[in-house]
Amino acid sequence: MASPPARRARLRPLARLARALVAAVWTGRAGPPHPRPRWLAPRVPGFLSLLPFRTIDLVLIADLVLAFILFRAVQALLTTEVADLAAPLDQGEIAFIAATSSLPLALRDRWPLTAWRLAVVLIPWGVVTRGYDLEALFSADAVIMYLLVVYAVAVRCERHVIIGVWMISAAALWILGIQSGPDLPGVTFIGIAMVTVTVLFGYNVQGRRTAAGRLAEEERRSEQALAGQAVLEERARIAREMHDVVAHHMSVIAIQAEAVPLKARGDVRLLEEGLGEIRTLSLAAMTEMRRVLGVLRDGEGRTDTAPQPGLGRLEELAATARTAGLTVALKLGGDLLDLPTAVSLSAYRIVQESLSNAMRHAPGSAVTVKISRSGDELNIHVTDDGGDRSAAGAAKAGGEKHTGHGLIGMRERAAMLGGSVWAGPTGKGFAVTAILPIMEEA
Structure with a gap:
């Protein structure tokens, strides 16, 4: 009988797979979108400055345009083929089938995981509405929509969520290949391969964008550190220049303190005048010293006694x-x-x-x-x-x-x-x- 740690070790991969499946179906959330390059998000022209947004998202516009094209194409195709169906479709059913190939695509940029979940539900539902035509699963509109939605998930979601999405997609295609008989197995394997390549490509793009974002953040921090260092160096240089100003005041104070008694020779008025001058110079020196201490915020305190210009x-x-x-x-x-x-x-x-x-x-x-x-x-x-x-x-x-x-x-x-x-x-x-x-x- 296996020990509890051994059983837990055997069950751990299954727990990870279950976590990935639950995250893909229910608990998973997509991460924030990566910043668009400037050529994909140009600024709004000045004459449109009253609009509530400042940039034009060309990726979102392309998704909406492609969704509209797919919707109209499927609608037109079903309208021309409706007479050949055993159970003719009304216009509402035709619009619903067309929406199964376009609605997830319109949502994939803002809510990629929600768009994928919607696609997983709508595509089979559309096939059922169409009359169990399994080949509709591999029509051009369904393939384009599904691969773009899976790519959006691979670019924006965490790895365990991406694994769950791939597992569900591959399992659904595998089951479809078994149920379809000898007609579609080759197409099923091609579908699994296309989904796998899309997932790997999207995850690689996510990794490169994440690395580029971290590099940009490090460069920003490095620039801030260099700017802070430049400020400190400049403050130290200013304080060294101000040293000469303070030294001048202190030298004059020392000379005055020695000369005033000799000059006054007991005259109270001259002594008061001399002490007043010393007080004035002392206040000026204290003012300059406060300025130096306010500027010099490093611990070196080196001095430069070169004469300073004015x-x-x-x-x-x-x-x-x-x-x-x-x-x-x-x-x-x-x-x-x-x-x-x-x-x-x-x-x-x-x-x-x-x-x-x-x-x-x-x-x-x-x-x-x-x-x-x-x-x-x-x-x-x-x-x-x-x-x-x-x-x-x-x-x-x-x-x-x-x-x-x-x-x-x-x-x-x-x-x-x-x-x-x-x-x-x-x-x-x-x-x-x-x-x-x-x-x-x-």
């Missing part, structure tokens, strides 16, 4: 851009030399990156740089006219690739100061607009 060096920056082939026009308004160091540095870097983008993507263009101070805001507007786009395209084809990190840096600099940046095409060119709040260092 708006006072705009003419030098424009001259460098002109030597690279750009035509640069500066339009400056308001007092731009009396800006907080952090604001002046960020504004300089935004203009610098905008000019670099124009050199890469619009060589030879005319660039206008407008900077104005309005109350407690600094407005920056950099535009180019597009220049020689063909040259830029040749540069890209030669291997140059714009990573987009420059725009990330602009936005990070503006966000550090509580400002904002807009960038995008305008006409044939490109425009960058930034608004930076001016917070006094005292």
Whole structure:
């Protein structure tokens, strides 16, 4: 007598087959449709923008058209042959038989498993209505409809459901071959082979689409990770630049703290003035330090003590851009030399990156740089006219690739100061607009 584990091991394949059959007939559900390629789902033209959908599903349209063609073809065929039947069919019966070959096809895209179940019921029912003509099972309309429905199941359903569908289809064809006598066995074997090939092909398509979807998801995650890394790197670079600003303030505070007592020599008024200056510088240093801590979110904390530029060096920056082939026009308004160091540095870097983008993507263009101070805001507007786009395209084809990190840096600099940046095409060119709040260092 076999042990319980051995009996369970023998019964396990039967349980799997039973599960597959039950899933195919009743419990199974089709998975979500795979995204259509753009050529199979083009966007709705602008003059049809009031329609409730945004894309045109060409696969669904093809199914509906084919279903209509099959319906009309079977209807016309039965209408011409009705006189030869022993029991003539009325128009309702003819319409029902035609629907058995068309209705599942119209439903297969949205509900593939339901369409298959409907086909399994409607095809024999249509044969019975037609007068037990078994050859109708292998008519062109029935074969086309059934294979397309089985393909939809193989593309959208789980493996055990697909196995159940194949088993039921093969068993039905085998039983039909036994009951039909010597007339249809060869056709039955061909039918089983066609269903098998359709199932294998559809399951292979499902596997390839699933793999492609996973690959696209991994690429999306990789791009997000690279973008996040670029943001962190840009924040670290900005913070290293701001280090020099804070170091300058602290150096001045140390000098003032040493010089004020010597300068005051017991004069209370001079001592108060000196302490007030130290307080002002301390508040400015604390403001800059908070900005650095807000930007620098990694743990390295490396410093770069190179002198940092500001708006006072705009003419030098424009001259460098002109030597690279750009035509640069500066339009400056308001007092731009009396800006907080952090604001002046960020504004300089935004203009610098905008000019670099124009050199890469619009060589030879005319660039206008407008900077104005309005109350407690600094407005920056950099535009180019597009220049020689063909040259830029040749540069890209030669291997140059714009990573987009420059725009990330602009936005990070503006966000550090509580400002904002807009960038995008305008006409044939490109425009960058930034608004930076001016917070006094005292």
